[in-house]
Structure formats: C-alpha cells, structure tokens
C-alpha cells in the first residue's frame with residue numbers, strides 16, 4: 747500500500763484479460779454502505795468505444811473551457827494533453843455508481859454510495875499495483891457524466907464517477923511528500 751503511486755506513462759504492452767478480470771474481482775471486495783456494492787465497471791475495450799469516449803470528453807472539455815473564457819490556445823493544449831493520455835492508456839476502466847443501489851433517497855445515502863464507489867476505485871488501484879501494473883485515477887468523466895454514459899451506451903442507472911487508466915509503468919514517480927502524522931491526527 748505504501749509503494750503504490752499514480753502512474754501516468756505506460757508501456758504500450760497489452761494487459762492480459764485475465765489480469766484485468768482479477769483486478770476487478772479484487773475491487774469488488776471493497777467495503778460499501780449496507781453492503782450494497784453500488785460500483786459498476788465499464789472496460790473500454792474496442793477502438794470504437796475509445797474513439798467515442800475521446801470525442802465526447804474532448805468536446806465537453808472544449809465546451810466548458812470556452813464557457814469559462816479560456817483562450818483558444820490554452821483549450822487546445824489541454825485537449826491535446828488529455829487526449830494523448832487517453833489514447834496511450836493500454837486499459838481504461840470507467841467506474842460508475844448504480845444510482846438505484848441505494849437504501850433510500852437522502853443526501854447522506856447518496857454520499858455513502860459515492861464513498862463506496864471511491865473505495866472500489868482505491869481497491870482497484872491497489873490490486874493493479876499488486877499485479878505489477880500502474881494506474882491513475884482520472885476525474886475527467888465526472889465533468890461529463892451523462893455524455894460519457896450515452897457515448898458508451900451504458901444503462902441509464904450507471905452514473906460515471908471516475909476513470910482508471912492502467913498499464914505497465916513507463917515511469918518512476920518522484921518520491922512523494924507525506925504529511926506527518928502530527929499534522930493529520932488529533933488525540934481527543
């Protein structure tokens with residue numbers, strides 16, 4: 747757990763399907779509120795799905811940055827950077843929340859359900875690391891939830907929460923600063 751890091755550069759080597767299945771199986775062991783297991787995983791496998799995902803995400807990014815008044819050069823450089831990463835990720839898993847896997851319609855239950863999906867994402871990243879893969883949590887699809895769902899033809903109840911890009915690492919991340927315990931812990 748202490749050696750897992752976000753990996754953003756991958757070798758082009760394909761990841762065996764059995765390894766991906768194993769990682770998803772482990773992710774499904776994450777704790778969830780009321781054990782409702784609200785996570786759903788879409789493996790973006792076909793080139794056509796990847797193209798549709800890329801198209802949707804880049805057009806919503808352009809739309810949002812334009813609405814915020816960002817200069818065109820900045821928009822295009824951000825789009826190009828994000829698109830390169832999307833195209834170079836050997837494996838893309840879209841993590842969704844099944845909005846119907848909830849005990850009752852309340853803000854607290856909704857938060858617990860989102861927290862549960864986040865647990866599955868963390869399990870997924872740790873499982874990938876244990877399998878010798880690198881991974882990175884990507885929040886891009888959160889800004890285009892409905893567009894992403896439609897682009898991939900996912901069920902209406904699947905609400906995209908995050909993507910995980912995975913593959914064999916082609917970088918060695920710099921050492922990271924961890925906040926010391928005395929800054930984050932109170933004995934009360």
Ligand SMILES: Cc1cc2nc3c(=O)[nH]c(=O)nc-3n(C[C@H](O)[C@H](O)[C@H](O)COP(=O)(O)O)c2cc1C
Pocket residue numbers: 750751752753754882883884885886919922
């Ligand atoms: C909710 C969440 C959203 C994140 N979104 C992104 C993202 O969109 N792009 C990215 O490169 N990394 C993203 N990250 C990864 C973080 O930047 C990374 O976990 C953090 O910098 C700590 O580095 P480490 O994972 O190597 O320990 C996200 C992580 C979390 C938990």
